[in-house]
Amino acid sequence: QSVLTQPPSVSGAPGQRVTISCTGTSSNIGADYDVHWYQQLPGTAPKLLIYGNNNRPSGVPDRFSGSKSGTSASLAISGLQAEDEADYYCQSYDSSLSGYVFGTGTKVTVL
Amino acid sequence: QVTLRESGPALVKPTQTLTLTCSFSGFSIRTSGMCVSWIRQPPGKALEWLARIDWDDDKYYSTSLKTRLTISKDTSKHQVLLTMTNLDPVDTATYYCARIFCSSTNCYHDAFDIWGQGTMVTVSS
Numbered sequence: 001q002s003v004l005t006q007p008p009s010v011s012g013a014p015g016q017r018v019t020i021s022c023t024g025t026s027s028n029i030g031a032d033y034d035v036h037w038y039q040q041l042p043g044t045a046p047k048l049l050i051y052g053n054n055n056r057p058s059g060v061p062d063r064f065s066g067s068k069s070g071t072s073a074s075l076a077i078s079g080l081q082a083e084d085e086a087d088y089y090c091q092s093y094d095s096s097l098s099g100y101v102f103g104t105g106t107k108v109t110v111l
Numbered sequence: 112q113v114t115l116r117e118s119g120p121a122l123v124k125p126t127q128t129l130t131l132t133c134s135f136s137g138f139s140i141r142t143s144g145m146c147v148s149w150i151r152q153p154p155g156k157a158l159e160w161l162a163r164i165d166w167d168d169d170k171y172y173s174t175s176l177k178t179r180l181t182i183s184k185d186t187s188k189h190q191v192l193l194t195m196t197n198l199d200p201v202d203t204a205t206y207y208c209a210r211i212f213c214s215s216t217n218c219y220h221d222a223f224d225i226w227g228q229g230t231m232v233t234v235s236s
Contacts, residue, residue: 002157034215036222038158045207045229046158051222089158093219099173100148100160 004103011109022090030071113137115227133208151204205229
């Protein structure tokens with residue numbers, strides 16, 4: 001039972017820009033806990049993509065960017081590439097649950 | 112290079128107890144700020160955080176699973192263990208361990224920066 005809500009799927013043509021929303025509540029994103037994003041390629045483990053709302057780990061292309069406002073966060077992928085086809089998850093901390101929470105996940109399809 | 116690897120039984124019967132091992136290298140869980148968590152993912156579903164153990168042996172659990180989980184560490188073997196009791200078919204999932212390096216108070220703002228490859232566990236009679 002995911003606490004953070006994401007659209008089930010988004011799609012775009014190569015080169016286009018897509019965004020994925022992550023909607024939370026006042027006990028997680030709205031409580032000013034950082035949001036992180038993970039990319040899960042088919043059949044593999046999740047990989048950290050964005051940390052601390054808008055920071056990229058070393059090696060992550062600058063095509064990926066994150067933002068946060070109020071009780072929501074977003075991941076943007078610009079210059080969409082075939083290799084970006086994957087599931088994407090947001091994650092934060094929830095004070096009511098006293099634990100880490102993940103989003104419902106979004107499948108990105110490159111048309 | 113930091114790596115984590117999960118191991119454990121692939122098939123468990125309902126009501127049995129599951130013990131998973133996370134073997135890691137490239138860091139020491141004795142280091143202040145180092146933590147390891149367990150996260151699971153049922154087939155085709157989202158990720159779910161289960162538990163976390165810290166360098167100072169503090170332990171934290173998902174409130175919904177707290178009564179069934181025990182996390183521990185063997186510092187000398189560079190391993191973190193997770194025990195889950197009273198398994199049910201709904202516990203069928205890929206179980207991952209992941210590292211957190213705490214740079215914030217109580218690690219609430221920190222991400223899971225390195226993940227293991229995961230181990231699939233099926234609960235079936």
